[in-house]
Amino acid sequence: MGDISSFNGNGNGIHGERRMKSCWYEEEIEQNLRWCYALNSILHTGATQYQDIALLDTKPFGKALVIDGKLPSAEMDEFIYHESLVHPALLHHPNPKLIFIMGGGEGSTAREILRHRMAGRVVMCDIDEEVVDFCKSHLVADKNAFFDSRLQLLINDARAQLEKSEDKFDMIIGDLADPLEEGPCYQLYAKSFYESTAKPKLMEGGIFVTQAGPAGVFTHTEVFSCIYKTLRLVFRYVVPYSAHIPSYADTWGWVMASDSPFTLDVEELDARIGRRIKGENRYLDASASILSKVSGDP
Numbered sequence: 001m002g003d004i005s006s007f008n009g010n011g012n013g014i015h016g017e018r019r020m021k022s023c024w025y026e027e028e029i030e031q032n033l034r035w036c037y038a039l040n041s042i043l044h045t046g047a048t049q050y051q052d053i054a055l056l057d058t059k060p061f062g063k064a065l066v067i068d069g070k071l072p073s074a075e076m077d078e079f080i081y082h083e084s085l086v087h088p089a090l091l092h093h094p095n096p097k098l099i100f101i102m103g104g105g106e107g108s109t110a111r112e113i114l115r116h117r118m119a120g121r122v123v124m125c126d127i128d129e130e131v132v133d134f135c136k137s138h139l140v141a142d143k144n145a146f147f148d149s150r151l152q153l154l155i156n157d158a159r160a161q162l163e164k165s166e167d168k169f170d171m172i173i174g175d176l177a178d179p180l181e182e183g184p185c186y187q188l189y190a191k192s193f194y195e196s197t198a199k200p201k202l203m204e205g206g207i208f209v210t211q212a213g214p215a216g217v218f219t220h221t222e223v224f225s226c227i228y229k230t231l232r233l234v235f236r237y238v239v240p241y242s243a244h245i246p247s248y249a250d251t252w253g254w255v256m257a258s259d260s261p262f263t264l265d266v267e268e269l270d271a272r273i274g275r276r277i278k279g280e281n282r283y284l285d286a287s288a289s290i291l292s293k294v295s296g297d298p
Contacts, residue, residue: 025056025064027071030219035249037061044138048130050184055138061247065106065139067131067177073106074247075141081211081252083284084243086112088294089171089209089256090119091272092264096170100201101125102158102188104175106135107142113173114148115278122151123167127184129155159188159197168203174210178223189227194234207258208235215242215253224253231257241293243283256294263296 026036040057047053054066061074073081086109090096097120101109105126113122126132132153136146145151154161158176179189187193189210198208208231213223228240235257242253256262264272270286284290 025058025066027069029249044134046134048128050128051131053131053134055134063139064247065135070177071247072177073108075139077245077247078108078141079282080243080245082108082112083281084241084252084290085109085173085175085209085211085254087273087277087281087284088241088254088269088290089173089207090116091269091276092256092258092262092294093170093207094205097121098167098169098203099123099171099173100162100165100167100169102162102172102174102176103127103185104173105131106139107132107145108139109173109175110148110151111142111145114145114150116276117278118276119150122148123154123165123169124151125154125156125158125161127155127157159193162197162201165201168201168206170203170206172198172202172206172208174208176211178213179227189223189230191230191233194231199234202258205258205260207256207260209254209256212240212253212255214248214250215240216251219250220253224255227253228255231255235259237261239294241290243288243290261296262294265297266291266295269295 023039024036025039026034029035038059040059043055043057045054051068056064056066058064061076064071064074096118099113099122101124103126104110104124105128110122110124113119136143176185176188179186202208212227215224232238236259238255238257239262240253240255242251245252269291273285
């Protein structure tokens with residue numbers, strides 16, 4: 001990962017080249033492979049106590065949030081990531097009332113949860129207050145979620161918050177950065193965390209779901225396969241699934257886990273979408289292949 005404020009084009013970051021008469025953002029996908037796209041403008045760059053942050057107006061994907069040189073969200077296709085993270089687990093749960101979000105500072109995960117008619121209290125715990133405040137101010141699509149009376153926003157380390165919480169949750173959702181070694185989220189993907197902190201804070205029949213990084217043919221070994229295998233050591237039933245996200249230039253993965261089986265078939269999942277979710281999904285419906293991946297169909 002490079003400096004988001006760099007303009008020299010020799011690493012990750014934003015740079016301009018006279019011959020192209022444009023400003024471009026460049027991100028390293030893996031060694032010897034970079035992904036770049038043209039910008040209309042750079043709306044903001046800065047740094048918090050925990051991470052670098054930028055907001056770019058990109059030509060192919062609209063506004064894009066960049067944190068520590070990586071793009072976690074672009075307005076043209078963020079719905080694929082957030083619908084896939086939130087809805088499969090919520091639809092499988094018979095009565096999801098109390099939900100805990102680890103991370104999720106931009107508000108999009110909370111937005112999708114709050115579309116569920118059955119959702120009661122949603123606790124969102126993010127360590128970086130500056131990023132949360134920035135997203136409140138600049139990401140219009142998610143602004144209403146922050147003012148929903150069902151949302152409780154806490155600024156804290158997610159592990160510490162779960163450990164001291166007296167509540168047990170119907171669902172715990174991990175919307176965190178990838179578990180890079182020595183990174184701030186690394187311990188929140190460890191077997192010890194799943195076993196000693198997350199699982200004991202789930203109610204009977206509760207579901208844990210997490211984003212799990214790149215899941216492509218060549219990239220799934222980075223973190224996706226490891227997260228899946230680790231969760232299998234802790235929970236009885238573990239389901240990995242994936243979808244292509246254009247702005248990531250890759251297939252992305254999620255894993256949901258529970259000690260109760262995932263038994264609903266595609267037809268019932270689709271029926272629950274109609275009964276439980278306000279408004280129309282833009283990605284997740286009966287025609288999306290992801291629904292068959294997360295169903296109990298053989």
